[in-house]
Amino acid sequence: MAEAEQKEQKLKLYANPICPFAQRAWLALEIKKVPYEYIKCDLREKPAFFTEAYQKALGAAEGSDGKVPVIETPDGKFITESTIVARYVDYVYSDESKYGPSLLPKDAFERAAVEIMIDWFGDSGWLRFHYGTLMQCDKEKADASVVDWKKKWGLLNERLKQFSDKGLYLGDNKVSLFDIVAYPFFERLITIQHYAKYEILDKWMEEFPRVKSWYNTMQELEAVKKIKQKDEFFINGYKSYRERGEAAYKKEQEQKAAAAKDDK
Amino acid sequence: MAEAKEDQIKFYSNKICPFGMRAWLTLEVKKIPYEFIHCDLKDKQDFFKEAYAKALGHAEDNAGKVPIILHKGKYIAESSIVARYLDYVFSDEDKYGPSILPKDAFQRAAVEIMVAWFGDSGWLKFHYGILMNANPDDQAKSVVDWKKKWKTLNDRLGEFCDKGTYLPNNQVSLFEICAFPFFERLCTLEHYCKLEIYSKWMDEFPRVKSWYEALLENEGFKKCLSKQEFLIDGYKGYREKA
Numbered sequence: 125m126a127e128a129e130q131k132e133q134k135l136k137l138y139a140n141p142i143c144p145f146a147q148r149a150w151l152a153l154e155i156k157k158v159p160y161e162y163i164k165c166d167l168r169e170k171p172a173f174f175t176e177a178y179q180k181a182l183g184a185a186e187g188s189d190g191k192v193p194v195i196e197t198p199d200g201k202f203i204t205e206s207t208i209v210a211r212y213v214d215y216v217y218s219d220e221s222k223y224g225p226s227l228l229p230k231d232a233f234e235r236a237a238v239e240i241m242i243d244w245f246g247d248s249g250w251l252r253f254h255y256g257t258l259m260q261c262d263k264e265k266a267d268a269s270v271v272d273w274k275k276k277w278g279l280l281n282e283r284l285k286q287f288s289d290k291g292l293y294l295g296d297n298k299v300s301l302f303d304i305v306a307y308p309f310f311e312r313l314i315t316i317q318h319y320a321k322y323e324i325l326d327k328w329m330e331e332f333p334r335v336k337s338w339y340n341t342m343q344e345l346e347a348v349k350k351i352k353q354k355d356e357f358f359i360n361g362y363k364s365y366r367e368r369g370e371a372a373y374k375k376e377q378e379q380k381a382a383a384a385k386d387d388k
Numbered sequence: 389m390a391e392a393k394e395d396q397i398k399f400y401s402n403k404i405c406p407f408g409m410r411a412w413l414t415l416e417v418k419k420i421p422y423e424f425i426h427c428d429l430k431d432k433q434d435f436f437k438e439a440y441a442k443a444l445g446h447a448e449d450n451a452g453k454v455p456i457i458l459h460k461g462k463y464i465a466e467s468s469i470v471a472r473y474l475d476y477v478f479s480d481e482d483k484y485g486p487s488i489l490p491k492d493a494f495q496r497a498a499v500e501i502m503v504a505w506f507g508d509s510g511w512l513k514f515h516y517g518i519l520m521n522a523n524p525d526d527q528a529k530s531v532v533d534w535k536k537k538w539k540t541l542n543d544r545l546g547e548f549c550d551k552g553t554y555l556p557n558n559q560v561s562l563f564e565i566c567a568f569p570f571f572e573r574l575c576t577l578e579h580y581c582k583l584e585i586y587s588k589w590m591d592e593f594p595r596v597k598s599w600y601e602a603l604l605e606n607e608g609f610k611k612c613l614s615k616q617e618f619l620i621d622g623y624k625g626y627r628e629k630a
Contacts, residue, residue: 182494182497182498182501182547183497183498183501183505186540186543197494201494203494203497205501205504207500207504208497208500208501208504211496211497211500212493212496212497215493215496216493232473232476232477233444233462233464233473235472235473235476236444236445236464236469236472236473237444237445239468239469239472240444240445240466240469243445243466243468243469244445279448282448286444
């Protein structure tokens with residue numbers, strides 16, 4: 125089969141709309157208008173077709189039975205790991221007349237800047253703060269963690285100014301791999317706002333206007349709008365994370381009480 | 389035709405630093421012309437701190453880290469980004485050889501997976517952790533956990549071929565560039581922590597051994613190797629903190 129035809133055969137995306145990692149791959153496919161088939165996978169009761177795909181996938185973690193996203197390419201290869209999947213999609217579907225510009229800019233310096241932002245976001249501990257704040261029911265600990273997280277918000281606010289004082293990282297509505305890697309977690313901030321009662325989307329965004337501009341611009345992208353989930357969906361979907369945090373907190377309190385009793 | 393002066397690479401580094409070595413290996417493997425500017429990491433020179441302050445990717449809370457490159461008037465920091473940048477700019481295969489990110493999309497993804505895995509595996513935390521912790525019980529436990537990662541690496545290296553570099557035909561990739569410097573510095577763990585890594589561990593993990601030995605033979609890599617005494621001496625300060 126001619127390579128061009130093969131590409132037009134649909135790529136399969138094994139995903140779940142709750143998952144921010146899967147959303148990275150989903151966004152890449154939508155932004156680049158790559159033909160794909162979305163195969164929804166239950167993450168609590170993983171179907172056999174999903175776990176089998178994962179076992180075959182390049183990048184599968186040795187101790188896991190299945191993580192989204194996984195893609196199945198038209199030539200029958202399975203690949204996992206969200207950022208790598210996004211890179212793969214961007215690299216293979218490189219015909220700009222069909223799929224638009226690459227998520228990694230042509231200009232070498234801009235390209236390096238996007239890579240820097242991706243690494244910085246990963247190394248900053250952003251995800252640990254995100255999930256940590258969602259799950260931390262000890263108000264003092266949560267407040268302390270928020271102080272540290274906001275330092276990262278401050279750094280992000282500054283770093284986003286590299287090329288432009290508003291809009292996407294590169295400015296000019298040029299979507300980059302950084303935007304795709306980071307955005308899904310911002311879409312889920314509503315869960316932290318709801319459960320941990322921090323006014324992130326109102327107050328924090330006002331404190332960090334460059335982040336706010338980036339976030340608002342992302343929300344206006346066609347591809348983002350197309351796949352965006354409702355706030356209630358996320359709040360509901362992350363209830364179990366909060367419940368795990370509540371259980372951990374309760375246990376801590378019980379251990380403290382028992383220790384205090386022993387001291388008497 | 390002589391290249392414009394602006395196009396030459398000024399490379400700010402220090403031979404002791406494994407992160408600096410990632411950029412150095414890229415320069416040598418791809419035979420990119422450069423000027424090596426030695427930076428003192430203990431007593432940071434002004435020119436070094438100034439370059440770092442201007443560099444794309446510099447950490448806000450650090451006065452100076454290597455590597456930095458200066459190219460076409462712009463400074464860039466962060467080892468793996470510098471490697472990627474050099475590879476992308478110096479892409480003429482006739483002059484600079486093959487890219488360290490393969491053309492084949494699946495192989496390319498595989499290299500990205502390995503680079504990400506190496507970073508996320510905690511390899512560096514084990515490496516420095518063992519070097520800097522003199523408690524033998526802690527060391528024993530860390531070694532057990534680290535060897536699980538060695539096993540994973542041993543298995544993953546077998547993806548395309550059973551010996552040599554990760555990719556077939558001894559093709560150096562971004563993974564080799566990112567990981568190798570830490571394997572060169574295992575001699576410091578051998579020396580200070582009394583671990584028989586190059587002998588015993590490598591025999592336990594033959595695919596890793598084959599990978600490491602192939603790189604010791606690579607022309608570009610050979611240009612960047614340091615004497616073991618230099619490295620052992622250089623890391624004395626880390627051990628003394630333990």
